[in-house]
Amino acid sequence: MNVEIKFTPISNLGEFGLINRIRNIAARVDNLHVVHSIGDDSAVLKTGEDKMEIVTTDLMLQGVHFDLSYTSMRHLGRKAAAVNLSDIAAMSGIPVAATVSLGLHSNLSVEMVDDFYEALVEEFGRYGCAVVGGDVSASVIGMVISITVIGEVEPKRYVLRRGAKPGDVVCVSGDLGRAQAGLKILNREKARYIQSGEPSDFSPNFEGYDDALEKHLLPEPRVDMSRKITEKINVHSMIDVSDGLASDMLHICKSSGVAAELDEELIPIDPLTRRVAREFGDDPLDYALYGGEDYELLFTISEEDFGSLYGLGGNIRVIGRILEGKPEVKVKRISGSSLAFADFPSYQHFSPRAGKG
């Protein structure tokens, strides 16, 4: 007797398809604490009469999320903390406690683990967040970092992806695409090093690229800015830019049932990012739309509230508008042409075209 076993490759669904499927299974069990669950940057739990808690988790795997050939343990520890803090910022939360699990292979030393941990604890500490627990394990399969952060937030102040309204203006902090520019430089110098036959006197050419390398290696979570914004303004929807502007804007559109129209001219791209793109023969807009890992805040507010953003610092800019219509992101190009995405266009795990950088 043969039993037929169905085998659907995960790449058929892609990362977000898989998350949707998992969400439906998870939804079978619910309890009074759960206010908002899978499908946002963090979950929201009700822990008391006037208390909300937010929980976020992130898995980082060697060879997928980081490359130890150009990432020091200090940088990695700080970034691992920062990307989780960024998810808390995206909900307007205050980080409180973190757990950190590490899978370590035998070519790491005690000193390297110290460096990683010191940088991580320091970065969490900048925002008052304590590392309260974790797990360590031998790994035969490369370094594994899994972090969960618990934050608190006032019931009226947490922000989801799903509140964008037609007429809202779309705002972004900082500039976009610079992390991708940094990654391009790092990968170029790594390739040069390998081509050189790895001589001990090889010196990478990083001159003038510092701001791009730093944006990739040491992103700044916008925890403080997020709190400042929601103190003054009723933010309708928010996300952090981790996958790229196109993908993260589409997350807001899909969750909110709206469309967004962005204007290339308004999207903040740093001169250094433009210079790097030119060197590689790339379109700098691509770095902003698909590069990801900028960890800036992308949010929507009523047009009349925009004036209140002045004086908050952080270079917040309007880059477009929310429209009625089915979920879609349109980008008006300076050239007069336009782009449109109704499906996630940028980096996705498990997609046949995955392979960032």
Next chain:
Amino acid sequence: MNVEIKFTPISNLGEFGLINRIRNIAARVDNLHVVHSIGDDSAVLKTGEDKMEIVTTDLMLQGVHFDLSYTSMRHLGRKAAAVNLSDIAAMSGIPVAATVSLGLHSNLSVEMVDDFYEALVEEFGRYGCAVVGGDVSASVIGMVISITVIGEVEPKRYVLRRGAKPGDVVCVSGDLGRAQAGLKILNREKARYIQSGEPSDFSPNFEGYDDALEKHLLPEPRVDMSRKITEKINVHSMIDVSDGLASDMLHICKSSGVAAELDEELIPIDPLTRRVAREFGDDPLDYALYGGEDYELLFTISEEDFGSLYGLGGNIRVIGRILEGKPEVKVKRISGSSLAFADFPSYQHFSPRAGKG
């Protein structure tokens, strides 16, 4: 110029040495929420006037913690939930919410992920715990499972490892060593399968071993029993038996600054466990002391409270006593000889003798 870089292999410290070192770094940042941090089964946070929260996390790596050649996705999902629930039980908590991160390699199918997730959500659901978030990622390095569980507990009712007092009796639920017996059988049949040249008509010999296999593959977290015990009795210290009786008893002793004397005659070892040990020419006491993964409760209470344990079910037995003295676990053998451990004797990650089963 040469810069000397210190490289101390992690195996020099071992798992618990590394955790101690990490704890010291993490202790640099603290906040008002943190009641108890790294070094117990879970962390304890104060979230309100009369509210405590416990947080536990566990990392499971393919090739280290589980073997997909004899573990089905349904079993793995259920066990992944159970081992985390067991940590909540060890503190006398009520599980509330879980986050689940998965690293998945491309030879897993969507159906396998469904099976894993369904079993996991069902197991958490048995205890009212909702899966509220997580992360999925492609993995080039085998399957990775990282789970964090948040529980709640009354401020007067959570139990740490560090409250054992001289004169306490040491109690354990269920029986010990049976998970190890199950693992021995699974590994034996796997070896026979490989030796057979992997023919499609190979059938493993599991007849009569069901209770041992089940103990290894599908452990039962003692969440309900833990709550029942602490409802009636002031439990001084508690831990779940995950590393083995010797190691977990020593955790209580080191945390509490006491010694423990256990009596082989009183340690509950099932007849099936004895039979399997005999087949392998092993001492069944070794399975109980060093096997681990039984996920039973090990706790200490005042002698006068022992009477109150009757009627709670769960086969709770006294196996020894807490003594004054420096941290050490002594085991009186039936033969008249005795064993003593002042250092962690059983499975430790990174130790040169690691390699369970």
